Amino acid sequence: MIDAMNPEPVEPQSSSLHSVISTVADRLAGSVFILPTVLALLFLSIFPLIASLYVSLAKFDIAPGGFKLTFVGLANYKKLFIGSEGTHFLGKFALSTPLTWIVFGVVVIALAIFLARYLLNARVAMSGLIGRVLLTFGLGALTWMLVHTLWNGGRLGTASVTLVYVFVGIFFQYILGLSLAMLTVQRLPGRRFFRVIFLLPMMITPVGVAYMFRMLTDTSKGPFTPIWQAMGLVDFSWVNNAWGARTAILIADVWQWTPFMFIVLVAALESQPVEPIEAATVDGANSWQIFQHITWPAILPVSMTLILIRLIEAFKIVDLPNVMTNGGPGTATQSLTMHAFINWRALDIGASAAVAYMLLFLVTFFAMIFVNLIRQRTVETL
């Protein structure tokens, strides 16, 4: 272990016991500072992770005095992909149409170009090549799944639903958060009031937000009933419509998490230096040019990290669909976490762990793409 700050330990002034102890303690400081965290994470993250992997490869049975795990290999995963849970997890695949082929073809060509450019231009390294091949196949498979479940008779599985929640949700949260942040950093009287108000949704427990939105979206007793009636939608219940229910959940999610984007972007906007903007204004730049050339590059690294944080958190969504729609209609609004939870409740613990592991693969896949994107764009973030 090398000390970054003073590579050579300061010689003790006197050789008394006290100073010897303090020198030793100082030399151990590096370990003392980091070991508790490393141990805590090993104890409660790595160990359960490996144990969970084993559970996902086993069949769980209640036995006298506890439980019994029987190793069954990949049976639980097989069930998810081609077995009884297939339509639940991946969705119901529609027949291919010209449209699906066109969309899929465009994505595949784009991915092939991306791979070919790397092979032709850059210095090819083993890890980089493996990463890019994995990325190509992963994105290709996900596109195949999405184009066949989104249209004409297909039905989204829990994997696709989770992706919809994550990406549509984050898109709106970021756009809204950025616009509101840009507005509140202006020197307006009362901006502190708005800031406090805008923070509130984040503070509410997701379960509470879910019940609150269930009240608000009630078409016969909720506050918007007159509007529903005026639009002739009295008998329409969004809960019975798959996309209606998903939209309601997305609205609640955006309502709750826009504040997080907002507050971090406010911090980023306020910490950017004023001088370049002043200089640009003197040179006659309009506000769009200032945003495009000065503000946007300045907040890009923060935005990337922020979206990465939200990406990681958003994949875990469970409270909102669980409470607002109970996963319905059918399984239309179930997220992967909820899927795992339902399997757990049915005491199919092995399948539950397998779903959880698939969720982990998805999160890791997208997080890795994002981390690499950040590393390319900025010098160093993580």
Place this chain on the structure above:
Amino acid sequence: MKRWFQSKSINTPSPVGAALSYLVLGVWAFLILFPLYWLVITSFKISSQVAEGPFYIPFVDFKPSLDAWKYILVGDLSQDTIRNFSNTLIVAPTSALIALALGATAAYALVRFEYRPRVGAILTFIGCVILSIVTISMGVPWQIALAVSAAVFFILLQTIGRRFKRALGNNDIAFWMISQRMLPPVAVVIPIYILFQRLHLLDTYVALIITYVTSNLPIVIWLMRDYISTIPIELEECASIDGASRYRIFWSIVLPLAVPGLVATFLFVLVFTWNEYLLALFLSSAKVQTLPLTIVAQNATRGPQWWNMSVLILIMIIPVIVIAIILERYITRGLLIGAVKG
């Protein structure tokens, strides 16, 4: 006419711009506040007033009643409410503080020290964890399995582990720690449940606090690492020349300078732990239930008890909102994620 569109200085919008800004901000503030307003008035309704359709304004549309508040705070449910409220009050701040203490020290260490863990050592360690889990699940008593794996680990570390020359750096450690946040709770909750069951710690504060601390450590490290790296190293160098120990430097120089970051991080972690539902659902059954579970319990066989739920949600958010208002000015100063490069 032109002055309506001209701004006096940077950041001060023109009168028309200001009016438009206020309009947008006002609309969003309404979208935020209206659901909360609905929550407040629902908490003063009785069941028939909710069932008969929307009523908007108390005293005009409907006669507010304190029934739900009485039921929750002094009536039948008061014991549950008070117990679960104090559970939340104990668990959330305690785990947030512990996570902050551990995470801030680790973040400081990752910024100012250099670590070079060997790849070989890490691989042997993971191998031995797998070995112990497999042997335990095959029926070997856990004491023996753990002792054997520990012995195997040390033997391998001294022999094979030394042959691997490749080592990881600080960034790899930080990435590993932060990536722990990627673990969906549902992927780790089953072994954690079994673990605490074996240790007879289910339904105790200890189990909840340990779980919350570890699940929030990554976020603390993430936020604090970026904050601490903005603190100039010169101050610490001066103190070091004057003979201050590393602990002393950390305690009396770094921590005071990191207060805004610490406060903002604490608030985030507090919000996460205060509101956590899934892990609490698994790890607590009666004694240490937290408030989110009480809210869900109001969705009884008679249908959701909206008025009771509203009261509980309000009780739950008021303390956090008060803290957030007090600490608001720290938040924007304390969040510097991704702001520092290099």
